[in-house]
Amino acid sequence: MPTKPELMTTPEQSAERPLMEIRDLKVHYELRGSALARLVGGEGETVKAVDGVNVALRKGEVLGLVGESGSGKTTLGRALLGLVRPTSGHITYGDLDLARMPQRQLRSVRRRLQMVFQDPHAALNPSMDLATAIGHPLRIHKLVKSKAEARERVRETLERVGLTPADQFLDKLPAELSGGQKQRAVIARAIICGPELLVADEPISMLDMSVRAKILELMLELGRDLDLTYVYITHDLATAKFFCDRVAIMYLGRVVEIGPTEEIFADPKHPYTKALLRAVPDLDPERKVPRDLPRGEIPDAAAPPHGCSFHPRCPFAFEPCGWEARDLRAMFERRWIRLGEDALAREEPLVGELTEVDAHEEMVRVRAGGRAAELTALLEEARADEPDDPLWKGVERIESDGGAVVVRFRPGIDPGLLRVNAVDVACHLHDPNLSHDH
Amino acid sequence: MATVTQPMPGPGRTPVKGSTRVVRLLRGIARPYRNSHGVGRFMLVTGTVLVVLMLLTAVFAPLIATFGFSQVAGADGQRFMNHAEPGAEHIFGTTTQGFDVFSRVVWGARTAVTVVLLALAFSLFLGVLLGLIAGFVGRWVDRVLVMVMDALFALPALLLAIVVAFLLSEYVGGGASTAALAITAVYVPQYFRVVRAATVSAKEQTYVEAARAMGARPATIMFRYLLTNVIQSVPVIATLNAADAILTLAGLGFLGYGIQPTEAAEWGYDLQRAVSDTGAGIWWTGLYPGLAIVLLVMGLTLMGEGLNETMNPAIRVRRLIPISMPELTAAQRTKAAQVPERDRPGQDRPVDTGGEDRNSREPGSGETGKGGAA
Ligand SMILES: Nc1ncnc2c1ncn2[C@@H]1O[C@H](COP(=O)(O)OP(=O)(O)O)[C@@H](O)[C@H]1O
Ligand code: SF4
Ligand SMILES: [Mg+2]
Numbered sequence: 001m002p003t004k005p006e007l008m009t010t011p012e013q014s015a016e017r018p019l020m021e022i023r024d025l026k027v028h029y030e031l032r033g034s035a036l037a038r039l040v041g042g043e044g045e046t047v048k049a050v051d052g053v054n055v056a057l058r059k060g061e062v063l064g065l066v067g068e069s070g071s072g073k074t075t076l077g078r079a080l081l082g083l084v085r086p087t088s089g090h091i092t093y094g095d096l097d098l099a100r101m102p103q104r105q106l107r108s109v110r111r112r113l114q115m116v117f118q119d120p121h122a123a124l125n126p127s128m129d130l131a132t133a134i135g136h137p138l139r140i141h142k143l144v145k146s147k148a149e150a151r152e153r154v155r156e157t158l159e160r161v162g163l164t165p166a167d168q169f170l171d172k173l174p175a176e177l178s179g180g181q182k183q184r185a186v187i188a189r190a191i192i193c194g195p196e197l198l199v200a201d202e203p204i205s206m207l208d209m210s211v212r213a214k215i216l217e218l219m220l221e222l223g224r225d226l227d228l229t230y231v232y233i234t235h236d237l238a239t240a241k242f243f244c245d246r247v248a249i250m251y252l253g254r255v256v257e258i259g260p261t262e263e264i265f266a267d268p269k270h271p272y273t274k275a276l277l278r279a280v281p282d283l284d285p286e287r288k289v290p291r292d293l294p295r296g297e298i299p300d301a302a303a304p305p306h307g308c309s310f311h312p313r314c315p316f317a318f319e320p321c322g323w324e325a326r327d328l329r330a331m332f333e334r335r336w337i338r339l340g341e342d343a344l345a346r347e348e349p350l351v352g353e354l355t356e357v358d359a360h361e362e363m364v365r366v367r368a369g370g371r372a373a374e375l376t377a378l379l380e381e382a383r384a385d386e387p388d389d390p391l392w393k394g395v396e397r398i399e400s401d402g403g404a405v406v407v408r409f410r411p412g413i414d415p416g417l418l419r420v421n422a423v424d425v426a427c428h429l430h431d432p433n434l435s436h437d438h
Numbered sequence: 439m440a441t442v443t444q445p446m447p448g449p450g451r452t453p454v455k456g457s458t459r460v461v462r463l464l465r466g467i468a469r470p471y472r473n474s475h476g477v478g479r480f481m482l483v484t485g486t487v488l489v490v491l492m493l494l495t496a497v498f499a500p501l502i503a504t505f506g507f508s509q510v511a512g513a514d515g516q517r518f519m520n521h522a523e524p525g526a527e528h529i530f531g532t533t534t535q536g537f538d539v540f541s542r543v544v545w546g547a548r549t550a551v552t553v554v555l556l557a558l559a560f561s562l563f564l565g566v567l568l569g570l571i572a573g574f575v576g577r578w579v580d581r582v583l584v585m586v587m588d589a590l591f592a593l594p595a596l597l598l599a600i601v602v603a604f605l606l607s608e609y610v611g612g613g614a615s616t617a618a619l620a621i622t623a624v625y626v627p628q629y630f631r632v633v634r635a636a637t638v639s640a641k642e643q644t645y646v647e648a649a650r651a652m653g654a655r656p657a658t659i660m661f662r663y664l665l666t667n668v669i670q671s672v673p674v675i676a677t678l679n680a681a682d683a684i685l686t687l688a689g690l691g692f693l694g695y696g697i698q699p700t701e702a703a704e705w706g707y708d709l710q711r712a713v714s715d716t717g718a719g720i721w722w723t724g725l726y727p728g729l730a731i732v733l734l735v736m737g738l739t740l741m742g743e744g745l746n747e748t749m750n751p752a753i754r755v756r757r758l759i760p761i762s763m764p765e766l767t768a769a770q771r772t773k774a775a776q777v778p779e780r781d782r783p784g785q786d787r788p789v790d791t792g793g794e795d796r797n798s799r800e801p802g803s804g805e806t807g808k809g810g811a812a
Pocket of ligand 2: 271272308309310317426427429
């Protein structure tokens with residue numbers, strides 16, 4: 001039962017219009033294959049970097065986008081500023097829909113929406129001095145009449161971001177600054193036109209440990225003084241906890257959990273959030289839980305898993321989570337790692353054909369030649385060895401059909417966001433209609 | 439370029455508004471000379487000296503030359519002897535037509551410098567502009583421009599120059615600008631290629647996206663953000679091309695498609711006239727113009743290769759500066775070993791290995807090697 005994702009507006013907030021409303025936003029990148037592949041296969045693969053995100057940004061809040069690398073955080077952040085063209089969906093900002101606006105008109109809106117980049121070493125033009133670089137937005141938007149006026153504004157802004165005495169920095173080139181100073185300059189350039197929204201894409205991840213906290217404090221201070229709304233992108237939960245009012249956890253282009261920071265950290269609801277929190281090193285040194293990330297790796301965004309895209313890694317996955325042929329292959333791989341070379345040599349020829357099985361199929365048919373019975377037995381053995389593997393909840397039936405073995409999976413359902421307390425979470429565990437025994 | 443990695447000297451430098459830009463420019467020009475060493479430095483300095491001498495000759499030609507370039511008679515109205523041997527009156531002798539060889543050589547320097555500077559200006563302007571547009575805009579604009587430039591590049595340089603000179607001589611005449619335009623056609627594709635390649639890589643840089651994010655127009659991005667970073671590889675090619683251009687100019691003159699003798703003195707033309715002299719043992723008419731060509735070409739080549747050596751990190755071997763560290767005491771050593779990996783400072787990247795670096799590496803030195811064609 002795919003619940004239609006509701007908009008994240010609680011009753012008390014609905015009176016005030018959100019600063020920006022993102023509805024069903026999708027950004028898909030076409031990966032162009034080789035010329036030959038395009039001739040033969042028609043089209044290349046599509047990477048679903050952002051795949052159906054719904055968020056309402058409140059005025060003055062700090063919203064964290066948290067997720068592993070590749071989960072689409074940067075793409076979402078860039079889409080908010082109109083720097084990538086969304087494939088579909090809406091970004092409502094005032095009366096404008098940024099998702100549909102032509103570049104020409106977007107340019108004038110850019111004054112209000114700004115970005116702080118991950119790599120301060122690359123974000124400044126190496127051949128432009130700070131006075132010119134930071135003052136350039138003013139001149140682009142014609143907010144100053146003369147060069148001297150721009151310089152004066154730059155001087156004020158430099159003081160504001162802590163590059164003092166400002167006169168010493170005005171004529172410097174980026175190469176003459178340290179990483180932290182560069183990031184301050186980037187922030188200065190972002191705020192000089194008086195923006196409303198600042199998207200900060202991992203602003204401290206490439207900085208020296210010693211200046212990270214200072215940059216975050218500067219951003220908080222600026223947020224207060226200038227009435228900024230932040231979208232803070234990070235893979236680091238510790239800084240998100242420190243910095244954000246609300247946190248959205250992203251996984252493979254979707255928001256899987258979003259809510260107030262305290263509740264997310266105190267009572268994480270999505271299994272992925274739980275796993276992320278366990279992996280944070282020193283959130284709570286007393287706690288003695290194993291600090292492991294979920295098993296397996298983040299899947300290829302070009303071929304995301306069926307159903308809940310977290311299910312191949314989810315320790316709590318159950319029947320409706322979207323089981324498919326690929327999971328069977330992954331189960332055997334885990335089995336061989338556990339049992340060693342001998343088992344691999346013995347069993348691989350039997351299940352070999354599973355490698356060629358296509359992704360989204362709720363049924364898989366393995367032609368085992370004359371050894372169908374052997375394969376069925378092997379499957380039963382695997383189940384008996386690891387009966388707790390969530391995969392077996394998803395296997396509906398194993399039957400032999402002539403010379404082939406057919407494994408049928410239960411139909412998968414794509415989880416939508418559901419409200420639990422103050423948090424919205426996309427997981428079947430929290431859907432009372434699906435999860436009777438959990 | 440990698441030379442920027444060195445922090446700017448002079449911590450006590452107090453920047454004075456406005457003059458910093460000039461200071462920075464001068465420093466940029468001085469940088470290759472300060473940073474070069476060994477053979478590179480020798481080439482750079484020797485080349486520069488030769489080129490500067492030639493430039494001075496060109497500028498002060500009216501003062502240096504004893505006669506006009508087409509003067510065949512002295513002030514007293516008496517005609518010069520034809521084929522006069524080098525002597526007191528004509529230190530390099532005279533030619534078949536009775537021209538003073540020394541004066542022809544000096545005026546020839548002025549012609550060569552004028553034509554090459556004009557050609558450089560034209561081809562830099564066209565090549566850089568088109569390369570920038572093709573690299574930045576991409577799509578069909580890029581494809582069409584690349585095709586045209588590749589076609590030009592495929593033609594032998596001298597042949598192309600002759601065709602252009604021939605076509606233009608109808609309309610523009612046989613002067614310096616015709617020769618310059620003919621040479622321009624030869625060198626535009628090289629600047630185009632190098633600048634296009636640098637632009638393609640530079641436009642993926644974050645600072646270009648930052649410019650977009652602040653609302654800059656495409657033209658602003660191209661000229662304020664990309665241009666300054668992609669032209670850094672141009673000086674090397676420009677110097678090497680200038681050497682090549684001298685040869686092309688002389689080639690045109692030698693074949694009779696260059697500057698007409700009535701317009702200016704030109705070494706290639708003089709060489710051609712001197713060909714028949716050599717059999718008669720008249721060596722001076724050919725030797726001096728030939729020597730002038732060799733010296734200027736050599737100067738420019740040495741300068742270009744020297745620049746290449748110091749500025750192009752791909753082939754440059756940095757001089758190793760020995761660093762002596764104070765000896766660790768035993769106690770310090772054990773302490774250092776105990777610091778766990780993730781607590782060690784210095785995750786910050788070293789100051790600037792940034793954009794410039796990558797851009798200037800892009801065009802390989804191979805791009806400049808068209809000289810053999812002329
Ligand atoms: N310009 C692009 N072209 C193709 N794929 C892209 C592009 N940018 C990002 N991607 C892909 O989109 C996915 C999400 O990337 P990104 O938004 O950078 O994630 P994050 O910032 O969370 O690490 C990744 O799989 C990445 O490879
Ligand atoms: S829906 Fe919930 S339980 Fe099922 S796989 Fe996804 S996260 Fe795990
Ligand atoms: Mg990112």
